Amino acid sequence: MSEALLEVKQLKKYFPIRSQLLKREVGAVKAVDGVTFSLNTGETIGIVGESGCGKSTLGRVLMKVYEPTGGEIYFGGRDITRLRGAELKEHRKQIQMIFQDPYASLNPKMRVRDIVAEPLWVNRMMSKEEAYGQVDSLLTTVGLRPTDAPKFPHQFSGGQRQRVGIARAIAMSPRLIVADEAVSALDVSVQAQILNLMMELKAANHLSYLFISHNLAVVKHISDKVGVMYLGNMMEIAEKNLLYHDAKHPYTQALLSAAPVADRTHKSQRIVLKGDVPNPANPPEGCPFHTRCAQCKNICKVEKPAFVKVADMHYVACHLYGGEQVQGNAS
Amino acid sequence: MRKAIKRHMGSAVAWGALGILVVFAVCSLLAPVLTPYEANAQDIMNRLVPPAWCAGGSLEHLLGTDELGRDMLARLLYGSRSSILVGVLTAMLSGGLGVTLGLLSGYFPKADAVIMRIADIQLAFPSMLLALAIVAVLGGGFFKLVMVLGITGWVSFSRVIRSEVLSIRTSDYILAAQTVGVGQARILFRHILPNIIAPAVTISTFQIATAIISESSLSFLGLGIPPTTPTWGNMLHAGQLYMDSAWWISLFPGICIMLIVLSINLLGDVLRDYMDPKTRQN
Ligand SMILES: Nc1ncnc2c1ncn2[C@@H]1O[C@H](COP(=O)(O)OP(=O)(O)O)[C@@H](O)[C@H]1O
Ligand code: SF4
Ligand SMILES: [Mg+2]
Numbered sequence: 001m002s003e004a005l006l007e008v009k010q011l012k013k014y015f016p017i018r019s020q021l022l023k024r025e026v027g028a029v030k031a032v033d034g035v036t037f038s039l040n041t042g043e044t045i046g047i048v049g050e051s052g053c054g055k056s057t058l059g060r061v062l063m064k065v066y067e068p069t070g071g072e073i074y075f076g077g078r079d080i081t082r083l084r085g086a087e088l089k090e091h092r093k094q095i096q097m098i099f100q101d102p103y104a105s106l107n108p109k110m111r112v113r114d115i116v117a118e119p120l121w122v123n124r125m126m127s128k129e130e131a132y133g134q135v136d137s138l139l140t141t142v143g144l145r146p147t148d149a150p151k152f153p154h155q156f157s158g159g160q161r162q163r164v165g166i167a168r169a170i171a172m173s174p175r176l177i178v179a180d181e182a183v184s185a186l187d188v189s190v191q192a193q194i195l196n197l198m199m200e201l202k203a204a205n206h207l208s209y210l211f212i213s214h215n216l217a218v219v220k221h222i223s224d225k226v227g228v229m230y231l232g233n234m235m236e237i238a239e240k241n242l243l244y245h246d247a248k249h250p251y252t253q254a255l256l257s258a259a260p261v262a263d264r265t266h267k268s269q270r271i272v273l274k275g276d277v278p279n280p281a282n283p284p285e286g287c288p289f290h291t292r293c294a295q296c297k298n299i300c301k302v303e304k305p306a307f308v309k310v311a312d313m314h315y316v317a318c319h320l321y322g323g324e325q326v327q328g329n330a331s
Numbered sequence: 332m333r334k335a336i337k338r339h340m341g342s343a344v345a346w347g348a349l350g351i352l353v354v355f356a357v358c359s360l361l362a363p364v365l366t367p368y369e370a371n372a373q374d375i376m377n378r379l380v381p382p383a384w385c386a387g388g389s390l391e392h393l394l395g396t397d398e399l400g401r402d403m404l405a406r407l408l409y410g411s412r413s414s415i416l417v418g419v420l421t422a423m424l425s426g427g428l429g430v431t432l433g434l435l436s437g438y439f440p441k442a443d444a445v446i447m448r449i450a451d452i453q454l455a456f457p458s459m460l461l462a463l464a465i466v467a468v469l470g471g472g473f474f475k476l477v478m479v480l481g482i483t484g485w486v487s488f489s490r491v492i493r494s495e496v497l498s499i500r501t502s503d504y505i506l507a508a509q510t511v512g513v514g515q516a517r518i519l520f521r522h523i524l525p526n527i528i529a530p531a532v533t534i535s536t537f538q539i540a541t542a543i544i545s546e547s548s549l550s551f552l553g554l555g556i557p558p559t560t561p562t563w564g565n566m567l568h569a570g571q572l573y574m575d576s577a578w579w580i581s582l583f584p585g586i587c588i589m590l591i592v593l594s595i596n597l598l599g600d601v602l603r604d605y606m607d608p609k610t611r612q613n
Contacts, residue, residue: 063510065509092510093512095510097506097510100503104502104504105503105506107504107508107525107526110522110525119511122511122512123511123512171511172511
């Protein structure tokens with residue numbers, strides 16, 4: 001297949017917890033705790049997991065909005081983990097973001113044409129005049145009309161606003177788009193339209209997506225492969241059909257059994273997760289999932305399972321499965 | 332329907348407020364034409380003449396005279412000049428200072444630590460005491476008064492602007508601007524500033540109002556504008572001694588202050604709505 005566009009190895013992001021009074025560091029929220037995966041050009045990886053498991057943080061570390069605490073990020077074969085300043089600015093053109101809330105992600109005081117043209121000229125890719133000249137075609141590309149250019153965000157519906165956000169994201173012709181819950185705030189009928197637009201854009205522009213969502217059905221629709229996160233850890237990554245029909249990890253199985261995914265062929269019993277998600281500031285020893293896992297063994301409480309390859313395009317972090325250990329290049 | 336009525340009422344109130352402000356402005360400009368008297372012309376023979384419609388009043392002095400026989404109407408007309416000017420200049424000064432410092436404070440955590448400490452220290456002093464101290468060092472006079480009021484007023488601006496900026500700074504649309512490569516200066520002035528104009532206008536109208544009132548207190552203490560220059564503030568205070576016998580001396584400037592403050596505040600509300608693209612559309 002095509003070359004790896006993005007390679008992430010043992011990526012970590014801890015947020016320090018400071019004491020109220022002296023601002024001393026008293027601990028850390030392990031929002032992302034050693035995540036490894038790779039993504040090819042033209043591919044979409046879906047990232048699923050319950051709220052608070054670190055999906056957004058993962059996306060933002062990849063965008064370099066947050067500095068990673070540890071690990072490595074390679075983009076197009078280049079190490080971008082510690083990129084700063086002008087190089088970072090240059091690199092950022094290649095990764096863009098689509099946000100969850102189309103109401104919050106567009107400046108209420110800016111006209112659509114200013115929002116869409118800005119990325120083009122602030123990076124000196126072209127003059128201001130040329131940038132504004134591109135607005136009409138960008139709007140048409142995302143299914144809006146050129147007459148929408150002088151409008152303010154509040155004059156649009158949620159779905160149309162999300163289209164404006166998409167126009168802004170594709171303006172600079174990025175290679176990767178991080179879509180964080182990009183359709184979660186929209187009506188179901190509108191969700192499908194936006195997903196279709198995203199897939200059309202991907203095909204036309206050879207884009208890759210990191211598609212973050214808590215909604216398994218939506219992820220299934222758009223992704224080529226899917227990663228399941230829990231407490232900052234990647235529990236399982238597999239090609240889409242493998243994951244949805246032959247999930248290995250007990251957590252993935254529980255998620256799938258609880259979700260109303262339409263064509264579930266593997267009729268499994270509904271697995272009810274007991275207990276709450278542990279606090280990411282104080283994650284359990286051993287397997288992060290062991291406090292809620294029905295198949296927990298003794299070793300699970302003391303030793304963190306390695307990320308192993310159980311089949312082609314299928315990786316799992318669970319003591320139930322032996323396999324070839326992955327040294328940070330799962331694909 | 333209800334909305335339509337409300338909107339109609341709203342615009343009626345706005346026009347009324349604007350009308351009052353225009354009348355005040357025109358009167359203060361045309362004072363020499365509107366009254367034959369000078370503001371400080373004393374007439375000891377005609378002290379404490381009541382307004383024309385009261386017993387003992389005279390058409391010579393429509394709104395009566397004060398304790399030195401000065402014509403009330405003339406003093407109100409000339410007094411509006413300094414009062415309005417103090418209010419507007421003070422609001423501009425404290426607004427300029429407050430918005431700038433509030434923006435910096437909300438956007439740059441390092442600047443925030445310094446600016447907010449200064450604000451805390453300033454707030455710990457009663458503003459009157461601070462004003463007294465500054466006037467004691469610098470001396471009185473019109474522009475010093477504006478400076479004093481402007482400097483004591485920036486904190487309330489900064490606090491509000493800062494907290495607005497703090498919440499805007501972490502919003503998705505600012506993150507989006509950052510990730511497409513917009514620089515800090517542009518984010519600050521083109522993305523954040525337009526979103527804080529509305530609260531700034533609202534606070535400005537309050538500042539104009541408070542400045543007009545504070546001017547009167549400082550002037551009363553002999554620290555602001557010298558008593559030879561009439562202002563609504565010093566007229567209001569001068570009249571307090573005669574409240575029982577000659578109520579008109581302080582009532583008329585009081586009504587003027589109330590009317591102008593009310594009009595400015597009402598207009599501020601309308602202006603704020605107007606600047607919100609959401610409401611402007613309708
Ligand atoms: N900026 C931040 N500072 C401190 N903690 C954060 C920050 N962002 C996220 N977290 C914490 O990191 C964890 C993961 O959050 P997030 O990545 O938003 O999860 P998700 O997107 O999967 O819901 C949560 O416990 C959250 O409270
Ligand atoms: S490692 Fe153990 S506790 Fe963790 S998911 Fe597998 S079986 Fe459950
Ligand atoms: Mg999230």
